Amino acid sequence: MRSIVTVSLTCLALSACTSRPTPAPVGDPVEGQKVAYDLCSSCHAAGPAGESPNPKAPPLRTVLDRYPEDKLVRDLTDAVHISHLKMPQFFFGETHAADLVAYLKTIQSQP
Numbered sequence: 001m002r003s004i005v006t007v008s009l010t011c012l013a014l015s016a017c018t019s020r021p022t023p024a025p026v027g028d029p030v031e032g033q034k035v036a037y038d039l040c041s042s043c044h045a046a047g048p049a050g051e052s053p054n055p056k057a058p059p060l061r062t063v064l065d066r067y068p069e070d071k072l073v074r075d076l077t078d079a080v081h082i083s084h085l086k087m088p089q090f091f092f093g094e095t096h097a098a099d100l101v102a103y104l105k106t107i108q109s110q111p
C-alpha cells in the first residue's frame with residue numbers, strides 16, 4: 001500500500017516538472033510564415049525586407065537578436081506580454097508558436 005502511494009506521488013511530482021515540454025517542438029517555417037503575415041504583419045514587417053507598418057514595431061527579421069528563440073516560443077505559447085508596451089497578447093498553441101519562430105529564423109538578417 002505504502003509503495004503505491006509513493007509511486008503515485010512521484011508521478012505527480014515528475015509530471016509537474018515535465019508539463020512544459022523541453023525540447024521545444026520543431027516548427028514548420030511555411031506554416032509560420034502564414035502565422036506571421038496573418039497575426040503580426042499589421043504592425044511588424046513580416047518579410048525578409050521592408051519597413052514595419054507600425055514604426056514602433058521592429059521588423060520581425062531583427063527580433064531574434066534580442067529575443068532568444070526558445071523564450072519567444074514560450075512567451076507566445078503562454079500568451080505572456082512580449083513587450084511591456086504595445087504588443088497585443090496572442091493565444092495560439094505551442095505548434096504555431098514553434099512554426100512562427102522557425103519562420104523567423106529563416107528571415108533573420110545577418111549581422
Ligand code: HEC
Nearest residue numbers: 039040042043056057058063066067082083084085086087
Ligand atoms: C498591434 C500591433 C502589433 C502586432 C499585431 C504585433 N506586434 Fe510585436 N510589437 C509591437 C510593438 C509596438 C512592439 C515594440 C514595443 C516596444 O518597443 O516595447 C513589438 C515588439 C515585438 C517584439 C520585440 C520585443 C523586444 O523586446 O525586442 C517581438 C519579438 C514581437 N513584437 C513579436 C511579435 C509577433 C511574433 C507578432 C505576431 C504573432 C507580433 N509581434 C504582433 C506591435 C505589434
